[in-house]
Amino acid sequence: MFSNYFKTALRNLWKNKGFSAINIVGLAIGLSTCLLILIFVMDETGYDKYNENADRIYRLDGDIKFGGIISFWQLRRRRRAPRCCGIFPRSRRKRVFGCTGG
Structure with a gap:
């Protein structure tokens, strides 16, 4: 069942190369931006957290x-x-x- 979904997805990717590229690049930029914001927030909220008090x-x-x-x-x-x-x-x-x- 999973192999059928995988084959269908690959066929659609190859058929619509332009739209697929735009979607994949947009997804990559969105995920990397989200991770950078998460790293920044964790760094800012972790100020002096090493101290026991x-x-x-x-x-x-x-x-x-x-x-x-x-x-x-x-x-x-x-x-x-x-x-x-x-x-x-x-x-x-x-x-x-x-x-x-x-």
Whole structure:
């Protein structure tokens, strides 16, 4: 039974080569785009998941509008960390980190 379906599909592919090529290329592009989006989402949602206390890690982000341009950046100032510990009383420790370039 399966061999009959396979033979019919091959006959239709050879009879309609143009439409078959368009459909196969479209399917390949759609699947590859879906996989790339899936990989991106998994990478973004897996931030700091390696840590055993990942549910207790928070990151402060900020944005500033200057001259019509909006910039997004991480808040890395050491003086902001004590204020955050005061706002969030359950916080035990604070760590400030960041990179200086790149």
